[in-house]
Amino acid sequence: MPGVSVKDKVVLISGSNRGIGKSFAIQALEMGAKKVYAGARDESQLAELIAKYGDKIVPIALDVTNQDHIDAAAAAARDVEILINNAGMGGGGPAVSNPNPDGQRMEMKVNYFGIMNLSSAFAPILKENGGGAIVNILSVAALSSFAFAPGYSASKAAGRSLTQALRVELGGQNTLVSGVFPGPVDTDMAKNVPMDKVSPDSVAIHVYEEIAKGSEDIYPDPFAVQFAKGVQADAKAVEKANAAGF
Numbered sequence: 001m002p003g004v005s006v007k008d009k010v011v012l013i014s015g016s017n018r019g020i021g022k023s024f025a026i027q028a029l030e031m032g033a034k035k036v037y038a039g040a041r042d043e044s045q046l047a048e049l050i051a052k053y054g055d056k057i058v059p060i061a062l063d064v065t066n067q068d069h070i071d072a073a074a075a076a077a078r079d080v081e082i083l084i085n086n087a088g089m090g091g092g093g094p095a096v097s098n099p100n101p102d103g104q105r106m107e108m109k110v111n112y113f114g115i116m117n118l119s120s121a122f123a124p125i126l127k128e129n130g131g132g133a134i135v136n137i138l139s140v141a142a143l144s145s146f147a148f149a150p151g152y153s154a155s156k157a158a159g160r161s162l163t164q165a166l167r168v169e170l171g172g173q174n175t176l177v178s179g180v181f182p183g184p185v186d187t188d189m190a191k192n193v194p195m196d197k198v199s200p201d202s203v204a205i206h207v208y209e210e211i212a213k214g215s216e217d218i219y220p221d222p223f224a225v226q227f228a229k230g231v232q233a234d235a236k237a238v239e240k241a242n243a244a245g246f
């Protein structure tokens with residue numbers, strides 16, 4: 001699949017009010033995107049982006065678990081060329097000891113069905129606009145489960161499987177479908193993770209550089225590169241290392 005440069009493109013990003021999604025919005029415009037549809041559950045949290053970039057930021061009310069929001073976004077944003085499925089959450093807890101079943105269901109709703117439903121709504125729009133790209137923000141947890149977060153890991157593994165399926169299904173319409181597998185990134189989500197973290201800006205820039213080359217599997221930080229190499233060399237050893245913790 002040919003690469004898709006963000007320059008002069010119209011981009012829609014879910015969860016763009018903070019964290020990596022906000023960096024995706026900022027870096028898209030810094031790298032020459034025409035316009036960013038900034039998805040957020042609370043549009044008032046987009047004020048800083050709008051103050052900086054004016055009408056290049058178009059706020060979109062978007063809870064990815066709400067099909068009415070998704071349908072309204074697809075009706076309003078007919079010119080989207082790059083869809084970034086960034087919205088994500090964790091917190092479902094472990095599987096057996098003190099689990100949070102509602103949280104685990106929500107992990108699947110947001111991290112898996114969110115990608116499924118947004119991609120499904122925007123695939124015809126991308127087709128109409130020449131193919132474009134769908135970029136799914138997954139995690140190294142998609143490659144090997146983290147026992148402290150089984151629901152999150154399962155939702156990200158499901159997202160990876162869906163990414164592969166979408167790649168096949170949308171290949172015929174010239175849509176690049178990329179999966180991104182970050183390690184720890186310095187955002188609210190990882191604030192209690194006692195590990196070295198890369199900046200969300202560095203992740204966004206790397207992802208835009210990689211989709212411009214047509215990369216399908218993107219490992220945007222040194223931890224992710226090492227983790228993926230480890231899984232490729234010896235998946236069982238990584239599983240055991242994950243079980244032992246960091």
Ligand SMILES: NC(=O)c1ccc[n+]([C@@H]2O[C@H](COP(=O)([O-])OP(=O)(O)OC[C@H]3O[C@@H](n4cnc5c(N)ncnc54)[C@H](OP(=O)(O)O)[C@@H]3O)[C@@H](O)[C@H]2O)c1
Pocket residue numbers: 014015016017018019020021040041042062063064065086087088089110137138139140181182183184185186187188189190
């Ligand atoms: N940070 C890391 O270490 C790391 C590592 C690997 C992968 N990731 C992935 O990177 C993506 C971005 O995470 P982040 O680190 O930027 O986390 P974050 O700072 O916690 O931001 C999460 C974003 O997702 C949004 N979101 C959550 N539920 C949503 C829903 N139902 N509908 C729409 N938006 C929703 C949040 O909106 P609200 O503000 O309304 O809650 C927020 O904008 C996620 O998919 C995450 O799994 C993160």
